[in-house]
Amino acid sequence: MSDDPGRTREALDRVAARLLDASVYERVGIAVGSTGLALLIGLVVVAAAGHNPLLFAQQLVVGSVGSTGAFTRTLRFTTLFILAGVAVAVAFRAGVFNIGVQGQLVVGGIACVLSILWLAPFVPNGPVGGAGLTLVGLFAAVVAGGLYAALPGVLKAYYGANEIITTIMLNFIAIGIVGWAVDGPLRPDDARSVRTEYLPEGVGLPSLVFSDPNFSILGLGLALAVVGVVAVGMTRTSFGYDMVTSGYQASAATFSGVDPQRTIVATMTLSGMVAGLVGAVFAIMIQGYFIDPSGIGTYGFDAIAVSLLAANNPVGVVPASLLFGALESSGSHVQIHSDVPVQLIDGIVGIVVLFVAAPELFRMLAKRTGLGGEKR
């Protein structure tokens, strides 16, 4: 990196300029269009089912940002979606379809909790010990998530096993094995529920700014920091260029000296590391112990939608996560205050993804309606 600030600045400007070319507007347009259209369809379904769509729309808003509680809840989901979304984006960008973020976050989460529980007896109580354990837990999660994702990476790179299928299978396997362990060997005798031991006092992220015990602004900060690191890494480093180029055109990347197999494994590992972090944040910030993973939200799957909505751009993942966080958050409110079956929200999310997959549709629509000018 150049240490002349002027040059650095100039270079950054150029990067920004390239990122923000017309196609970025187009992508934003597509994202907004997809979401809008999907919500519209959702509202039509609500109306067709005999409920008041306006009321439903209002409840979506109130349930996500209508009160401090709702807003904190939205941010809590957003934090998880950002991390999981970045995990997906890293892989998709590099042309590797990691559908296994859910399994990797489960493995990361349990590794986090176990490492903390194992080490806790050797660490002094108190804030310093707690912080140390927290760091250990995050580290363990990153390592475990990375390793668990490296496996399908290796299978793809060296054995040609389709990663879409293997990662889906590994999701089932992670959830099954961890579920079995949490219900059996890892379950303390006095536990009423299916869970591990509680994390020791002092482990966790302090509740600053918001009083919600299950949300810490530090968690959100961590997620945003990961976004920053990944975004810079992708655009400003050789490794990032190798990865992204492999995603665009593997043959050209290979010819330019990129080792395709190693890149696939590295990509999966990196993606899994971030996914592992999701599990750690879930365990440390929200749960305080680990539960049967079949009871954990499907952040890893929803993250696919998040990432796609963001066109697999790590920075774009942030607004997309806010949207998904809000939708997820409003689910609770809708449940309580509306008769509309809450599964509708999952369906709407699916439609968003479907539309995001078909940018051409929106180009066509834009052309028909004369919006968005002459693109393409």
Next chain:
Amino acid sequence: LGDENGGGGGDQVAIISSDAGFGDNAFNDNALEGLEEAADEFDLEVTQVEETETAEFAARQEDLAEDGSYDLIVMVGYQHYEGLAEHSETYPDQYWMLINDHVEGADNVSGWIEMNNEMSFLAGVAAATLTQEEIEHDDSATDPDEAVVGFAGGEDIDLINAFEESYIEGVEWVDDGVDVLTGYGGSFSDSEALNDVATSQFDDGADIVWHAAAAAGAGAFAAAQDNDRFAMGVDSDQSVADDQYADVILGSAIKALDEATYQVTEAVVEDDWDSVSGEQNLSIEEEEGIDFVVGQEFEGELPDSLEENIEEAKEAYVAGEVDLTCGPTGC
């Protein structure tokens, strides 16, 4: 209590499902049924919250408590315990009802422990009794010469293992010589998998299969119909709830959850919380807390040995002569 939130006609109560969700025709629906009955009776409004992610249980409890408009919040399933242990303190003025567990020292919680082990024990007694009898109904029949019964579980987890173990102990209490075939479908939603488990057991000689698989249990009933054998229901009288299969449901091992939710709601409405506060039990010892009921198409058709054995088993249990290995939620 609750007079100040006068909106929307009558007072409000809420219920949060277990991770199996409503629509299981068993556990959750049974609890809901009692609540709705009470709601009719006392002009209440019931808010159903279906939450299938256990990780979100605590948050749902908080959402409802924070809202402040619910006179009673009912939670189905012991997985709610962790969250409630905290929230019963944070919201001391909120009345809570927990099904399947109780919170020590929290007198705003009415904690109902349902003795699943006792219920399973009775199911075992019934199955072992009936397999040796000659029963014919529509196309189905038992094979009285062979004494084999089946157990078909949903997920292979500690909770259901306790059902299995207690069922076997019930069978053995009647007759050591009765074989019990067991199997798990691996899911509470995959009825086809449970169908396969039950059919495999019917093939291997079982003439009665009892399921503990929530919604997927329908697969066991369908299997009984296809194989001209019998099945038994769980939690509530499933010959009523699942009347499509009434012709093969000999009976159901039940727990009076609906009674319990009704009773607690009534206590709230009549300002008599103390009567339900703290640990409550749904057990054989309580009047009709745990029981075995004959299926609606089989009333009066089953041999007297069934009622005799069930009554005898209950008495033996109350007298402390039966020692079950497993507790209500695990071994």
Next chain:
Amino acid sequence: MTADAPPAVRLEEITKTFGDVVANDAVDFRLERESIHALLGENGSGKTTLMNVLYGLYEQDAGTIHVDGEPRSFDSPQDAMAAGIGMIHQHFQLVEPMTVLQNVVLGHEPIDGGLVDEDAAREEIEALCNRYGFDVDDHLETPVEELDLGTRQRVEIVKSLYRGADTLILDEPTAVLTPQEVEGLLDLLEELRASGRSLIFISHKLEEVLAAADRITVLRDGHAVDTVAAADTSRQELARMMVGREVSFERPAREAVPGEPVLETEELSIVGDRGLERVSEIDLTVRAHEILGIAGVQGNGQTELIEALTGHRVPDEGRVHLRGEEITDVGRRQRLEAGIAAIPEDRNAEGLVQEYDLVKNALLGNQTVPPYANDGWLDWSAVETHAEEIIEEFDVHPPDPTARAGSLSGGNQQKFIVGREIGHDPDVLIAAHPTRGVDVGSLEFIHDRLLELREEGLGIVLISSKLDELRALADRIVVMYEGAFIDEVDPIETSDAELGLLMAGQRLEEEAERETGDRSTLGETRPEPDAEATVDRRSGGDRER
């Protein structure tokens, strides 16, 4: 040719535009019956477009098509086929895992009781083959992917004939053939003409055109410049018509003498992906100030040899040295950094990332090389400067660093790649088919640059299927056959015919025997087709859209 019969095809004022690009601008074209008519023109001059219009793939914006004197309009190739027009595309339109028979009948399957009647099809194809002396019927049950390129092309021709084509269009049919196969093809064309068919063929190779065609139409920038009789014109004249200026075919004088060896291999052997030995015991030496040409029919191990030199493949035996240092196990990246540049065989798939702009493409291969990268951090401004330099020096059009690589024409893409690869002072350049599909103007430019680089001291390995290119550039030519260097020849002393024989595995003394051989057995004496080449073509982006 009967004087009063209408021409087989007459195109009148055909205009076809793509957005702002006028691919064909009021083109007139007349194909006489029973004649061979060549279409000549630079890349992008509109040849393929014109033929696609005739074949019903494109609809013209203006103009009319007459077939046998009747005005026709074709909405689809099916219409064109019904009118007796067949087209053999530059990139074969064959379904590789399907058999030859299935490929030939595709879209015109004889049906018996709802099922495809393969027996009926077989009879008909055999009859066709016997009539023209094709060997295709020997392979009817063979999947196309197991055939060599020459046979595939004959399958394409049989396919058209099977569909009843009277007029055959062949788009750059000779691009992938050996000289002997080219000769065979041209003979076949004459036979087809003799049987009453009319043929159009497109080529960039002036000699071929002059040898085979009755008439030649030259296109430039979408205009038909002129139509001339082959007998009345010359290479020089044709080139001038194509490019619009004089083109030199002179070989510039060599100044520097070869220096120290820079790249050497020692008994290099490679077992290919299918377990066959692809390269056997090759000793190769390239010196500074030297261009070493490698001639050979595609699929004789060149691809594997190139990979071993560039660092994309570890040889099974033998060693590779760079300036005396062993680099056998060194991967592509370090070799790049050590000064081995390479122009890829397949520019669409390997040379450029089609979706990237030219700036991002300028980094390709340089992503660990200072000044573009320092300790893993990229310096985009340096890359951008580099891109601008390449564009300027190599006259890349459009001169816009933010243009998407995929939007450039083939020649411009190639110039950009050459510029990038020699941009950071390599010691060695492995140039694989550096002018494949490139028009005469760009070709001249690239040739000049390669010669300049040789003067500057580079050691260049030039792999090409074009003999004239090898003869124009190389200081020495080695001929590769079945994985081995079977001979080394002097580019000036050796004739095309001699080189061609060597490439077919015949040592020069065997020539006499060879002369009596039957042409139709040519395909069988060929080595097995190269598995990788097949894969590359499939995955590559250069498929005709």
Next chain:
Amino acid sequence: MSLATGASRRRLRLGGLALLAAVALAAVLVVQFDVPLERILTVGFLNRTLMLASPIALAAVGGLYAEKSGVFNIGLEGFMIFGAITAAATLSLVGASSQLHVWLAIVVAVGVSLVLTAGYAVLLIRYKADQIVAGLAVWFIGLGFAPFLASLLWGTVRSPGLASMNRYSVPYLSELPVVGSILFNQSPLVVLTLAVVIAAWVVLYRTRYGYWVQAAGENPTALDTAGIDVNRVRYATVLFSGAMAGLGGAVLLAHAGTFIGTGDTMVDGRGWIAIVAYLFGNYNPIGAALAALLFGGLEGLQVQFQTVDIAVSGRLMGLLPYVGVIVVLTVWGKTRMPSSVGEPYESEE
């Protein structure tokens, strides 16, 4: 089989070896641990394997047609869910429960799946949607809307007990040992599946439509220049894949008799297994069906083990098929995928 390439022959040989090894290992285990084989490998087990395999085989045959023609329909799981919920809703709405109504429900399910797939196909083919993403979206939509619909219809995410498909029984013939029970005392849907598989094989390898399907996936331009509309072929195969997945879901429901929408729904991953099945079967309908049979057999075998009380942790054993899929993909990973899968085709004008 003129289309059996060297690679698939090699794979067959490898598969044969693996099978032999498995049989040998099983034999050792049986002798060593005194396994009651006659209680495990029963006729009923074979029968149930066929039942378990049918929905998977149907979806797999559909999926392989789409992929053969160049469109990766990764939405099979979603369409199976739609098939199941539609069949359940139909049965529930008509309210009657004769076998005829079950057939009606299946037909309606296929019809609705066709309509839904039509929209999906337009997105994929006309609007060139990313096939992987769109397919995942179908799964998400299925997971959301099926329970939603169930809630609207029945107040809960689960249907009440509905009519199910009965086995037919051919008098006398069904008394024959083994064959009698498998062929003549069988669910008609198993027979239907068998018919679909065989028909799919014949059409793919013996008719012109089959040639077109193969060409559309390998080299669409070749097909186009032969005068066949590539996208029409692809529309047809995608529609077929959706219909078959829907049929698979309906068959599942017709056997199970209840729709359940909690968790992963009653379809429970079968659509994913279907994809693996046709990959494993190397895009050959019969191969895919055999692979489906293998997965069905694995699932059934695990239940048999439990029934005869061979100690296995059900929860861990339940993961075996997933591990099996990974092993299969790793060992046989390099299936010959059609070259143009995932690339939208645009004919020049």
